[in-house]
Amino acid sequence: MSGDLGPVADRTTDAAGGSEPTGRGRAAVPPLSDDTRLAVVIRGLVERGEMDEARDRFADLVTQHQRRASRIAYQYLRDAAEADEAVQDAFVKVFSHITSYREAWPFEVWFTRILINGCLDRRKAQLRRDRWMAGAEVSSADEARVSAAHPGNDPEHRLLARERRARIASAIDRLDGRQRTVFMLSHYGDCSPREISAMTGLKESTVRVHLFRAVRKLRGLLGAKT
Amino acid sequence: MKALESLSRHLPDERLLDACLAVRQGERPDPPVAEHLADCGACRVRYEELVQVMDLVRQEGETEADAVFTPERLRQQQLQIARRIEHVGRAARIISFPGRFVHRTMTGSSAPSASRWVAAAAAAGLFVGAALGASYGWGARGGFTVPGDRRMTPVATRGTSPGEVAADDAFLSELELALERPHTRELRAFDALTPHVREIRDSQ
Numbered sequence: 001m002s003g004d005l006g007p008v009a010d011r012t013t014d015a016a017g018g019s020e021p022t023g024r025g026r027a028a029v030p031p032l033s034d035d036t037r038l039a040v041v042i043r044g045l046v047e048r049g050e051m052d053e054a055r056d057r058f059a060d061l062v063t064q065h066q067r068r069a070s071r072i073a074y075q076y077l078r079d080a081a082e083a084d085e086a087v088q089d090a091f092v093k094v095f096s097h098i099t100s101y102r103e104a105w106p107f108e109v110w111f112t113r114i115l116i117n118g119c120l121d122r123r124k125a126q127l128r129r130d131r132w133m134a135g136a137e138v139s140s141a142d143e144a145r146v147s148a149a150h151p152g153n154d155p156e157h158r159l160l161a162r163e164r165r166a167r168i169a170s171a172i173d174r175l176d177g178r179q180r181t182v183f184m185l186s187h188y189g190d191c192s193p194r195e196i197s198a199m200t201g202l203k204e205s206t207v208r209v210h211l212f213r214a215v216r217k218l219r220g221l222l223g224a225k226t
Numbered sequence: 227m228k229a230l231e232s233l234s235r236h237l238p239d240e241r242l243l244d245a246c247l248a249v250r251q252g253e254r255p256d257p258p259v260a261e262h263l264a265d266c267g268a269c270r271v272r273y274e275e276l277v278q279v280m281d282l283v284r285q286e287g288e289t290e291a292d293a294v295f296t297p298e299r300l301r302q303q304q305l306q307i308a309r310r311i312e313h314v315g316r317a318a319r320i321i322s323f324p325g326r327f328v329h330r331t332m333t334g335s336s337a338p339s340a341s342r343w344v345a346a347a348a349a350a351g352l353f354v355g356a357a358l359g360a361s362y363g364w365g366a367r368g369g370f371t372v373p374g375d376r377r378m379t380p381v382a383t384r385g386t387s388p389g390e391v392a393a394d395d396a397f398l399s400e401l402e403l404a405l406e407r408p409h410t411r412e413l414r415a416f417d418a419l420t421p422h423v424r425e426i427r428d429s430q
Contacts, residue, residue, distance in 0.1 A: 046315065049315075051316075066300055071287070074291040075287050083295075088306055092307060092310045161286075165286050168286050187280070188288070188291075192247070208240070215243055
């Protein structure tokens with residue numbers, strides 16, 4: 001396994017928002033996105049003590065971000081149950097600390113930062129466990145579900161697809177910790193280098209360098225086989 | 227200058243990746259890069275290769291995750307989240323049992339009377355226990371006899387009439403005979419053939 005992953009940004013204060021990220025300063029404030037506006041509304045409801053209404057509105061926020069969060073968490077942890085729990089924990093943490101959310105950054109950035117920190121903690125725990133126990137990369141039930149996602153394909157195609165997925169997963173796993181984080185946020189989280197910079201606390205230029213190195217390494221690892 | 231540069235040299239990988247990311251984010255790539263890609267076939271091929279690899283990695287990852295996180299699973303996840311946040315912001319519930327117990331013992335004038343009742347019950351229990359224990363001990367010492375003693379007593383007081391005395395003698399001589407007879411089965415035959423001293427004495 002490649003070098004250990006450093007925590008994302010300043011975790012002591014930023015896990016629940018509050019402090020300004022250390023990325024490049026933002027010259028112009030873009031208009032608030034829908035989810036950011038919704039988060040601000042929920043924050044207001046919680047501050048006024050209207051918890052039931054806040055919970056109802058929060059369900060919309062969960063619906064908006066759930067799939068993307070699950071993709072990121074799954075790619076990080078490679079375990080459906082762990083990823084599920086990581087996503088749940090992130091949403092619960094967001095709701096618990098919604099009063100400390102500041103709309104200086106989009107809600108997506110804030111939420112993803114919390115999610116990634118949770119995933120990093122879980123991944124560390126996974127690595128600790130794997131030192132003592134032989135862990136499976138992907139559970140057979142998950143693999144069966146993935147195979148069943150292409151019911152029309154014949155077994156040979158499915159086998160090839162499975163091998164390709166395993167090769168890609170192995171290549172991503174061999175990336176350096178920061179490279180992997182940046183790559184995943186870019187590819188599975190649909191984040192721009194600027195947003196990744198805000199999430200990770202790295203400079204935008206550093207994010208680009210990590211991303212470039214990650215892609216170069218991946219291309220080398222995957223080679224012409226893809 | 228930049229335009230000249232773009233015409234004279236191939237684009238570095240970093241620029242290709244930037245262009246790839248920009249297109250993915252729905253933005254336009256840098257005009258010189260776009261211009262170069264339009265003109266240079268080699269760079270276009272490299273760019274397309276890069277896009278292909280990126281798309282493959284992304285597509286495979288998304289397909290895999292979406293197959294695991296089915297709509298049903300996501301719905302379950304949503305329910306779980308809703309259940310977990312239900313208690314956020316609510317005051318913790320106090321369990322009444324220890325509080326009530328402490329309240330009863332710490333307040334009011336009933337506490338001394340309760341302790342008095344407990345002391346009285348303990349004393350009564352002690353008295354009854356001591357009384358029962360004592361009566362059992364005395365009974366054992368004064369009234370009970372060992373069963374073996376009882377069996378021995380009638381034997382010592384039996385047979386006072388002459389008939390009974392003769393019967394007793396016969397019984398005892400039988401007993402004596404039995405005792406004198408060898409107990410080993412193999413010797414009994416010899417014993418039967420051999421005359422006894424008592425038989426000779428009796429015949430005289």
